[in-house]
Amino acid sequence: NAGVTQTPKFQVLKTGQSMTLQCAQDMNHNSMYWYRQDPGMGLRLIYYSASEGTTDKGEVPNGYNVSRLNKREFSLRLESAAPSQTSVYFCASSGQGANNEQFFGPGTRLTVL
Amino acid sequence: GQSLEQPSEVTAVEGAIVQINCTYQTSGFYGLSWYQQHDGGAPTFLSYNALDGLEETGRFSSFLSRSDSYGYLLLQELQMKDSASYFCAYGNNRKLIWGLGTSLAVNP
Numbered sequence: 408n409a410g411v412t413q414t415p416k417f418q419v420l421k422t423g424q425s426m427t428l429q430c431a432q433d434m435n436h437n438s439m440y441w442y443r444q445d446p447g448m449g450l451r452l453i454y455y456s457a458s459e460g461t462t463d464k465g466e467v468p469n470g471y472n473v474s475r476l477n478k479r480e481f482s483l484r485l486e487s488a489a490p491s492q493t494s495v496y497f498c499a500s501s502g503q504g505a506n507n508e509q510f511f512g513p514g515t516r517l518t519v520l
Numbered sequence: 521g522q523s524l525e526q527p528s529e530v531t532a533v534e535g536a537i538v539q540i541n542c543t544y545q546t547s548g549f550y551g552l553s554w555y556q557q558h559d560g561g562a563p564t565f566l567s568y569n570a571l572d573g574l575e576e577t578g579r580f581s582s583f584l585s586r587s588d589s590y591g592y593l594l595l596q597e598l599q600m601k602d603s604a605s606y607f608c609a610y611g612n613n614r615k616l617i618w619g620l621g622t623s624l625a626v627n628p
Contacts, residue, residue, distance in 0.1 A: 438614055447528075449607065449620040450563070457614045465615070497562060506551060506568035507611040513562055 408433050413498050413512035420488045420519045428483040428515050430498030438501045439481035440509065441465075441473060443494040450497070456481055488519045524608055524619035531625045532598050540593045540622045542608035550611040552584050552591040557621070558604045566593070566606075598626050 411432045420426060432439065441453040442465075452465030456475040470492060472484045481500075485492060495516050499509040524544045532538040542552065551570035555563040569575055569584035569591060581594040595602055603626045609616040 440615065447620070450618045452615060455615050499563075501614075506553060506570070507614070507616055508553070508565045508568065509555075509563075509616060511562035511564070 410434065411498055411500055411510050411512035413496075413515050415515060416513065417516050418518070420485075420517065422489060422519060424488050424519075425484070425486050426488065427485075428496055428498070428517075429480070430482065430512055431480045432498075432500040432510070433479065434500060434502070434510065435478070436500035436502045436510075437478070439475065440499040440501075441471070441481070441483045442497045442499065443467065443492075444497060444514075445494050453483065453496075488517075490519045493517060493519045524610065524617065526606075526608055526619045526622045528620070529623045529625070531627065533627050534598055534600060536598050537594065537596045538598060538624065540595075540606050540608075540624070542591045542593070542619055544589050544591075544608070544610055546589075546610060546612065546617070548612055549586065549589075552582070553609045553611070553616065554580075554582050554593045555607045555609065556604050557607065563607060595624070600626050600628070602626050 414429045437458045440455040442450045454473040456462045459478045474482045497514050498512040501509045526542045553568045554566040557563040567582040574583045579596045584591040605621040607621045609618045
């Protein structure tokens with residue numbers, strides 16, 4: 408099992424460009440999440456999907472859109488990138504357990520110039 | 521509101537014991553989790569406490585007191601590889617609310 412995979416690993420964009428970050432999990436998990444992590448800020452939830460066909464905003468959704476394509480895949484789109492979106496982006500998934508244990512992908516390091 | 525507080529930095533020496541505290545404030549609480557993250561890596565799950573008391577997993581233990589809205593992660597026999605950031609988090613409506621993390625430096 409690959410667990411949670413993310414592509415790309417690194418990306419440099421110019422202000423105003425768009426891109427989609429891809430995430431897939433092979434653990435048959437219902438819930439999937441997108442976080443961003445900035446130095447000293449911990450993990451901040453952008454969007455999450457509690458089940459296939461549903462998505463909800465997290466703490467910092469502005470400037471992002473998501474698509475839960477199927478149970479395996481959850482993508483994050485930046486329509487018009489801004490320097491403030493320079494960050495490390497993590498995708499995670501979790502099952503139905505009460506502990507909400509989340510499994511993380513390796514992250515995408517995004518720089519917006 | 522909802523929040524968690526944990527120290528920003530802790531320093532210890534190899535072989536020692538260190539305790540990382542976490543206090544939380546929330547109207548709904550389903551348990552406290554701990555995650556470890558090495559520099560450049562992704563967070564990985566360490567432990568979960570749903571009920572009061574101590575949970576032990578090898579060199580790591582986690583404690584919860586629901587009445588005090590308080591928990592801690594205890595790391596024993598510290599090794600250099602334990603240098604990492606440690607996050608406490610609690611579950612809320614199928615998502616986790618995260619603390620800002622504690623950076624642990626283990627020195628020789």
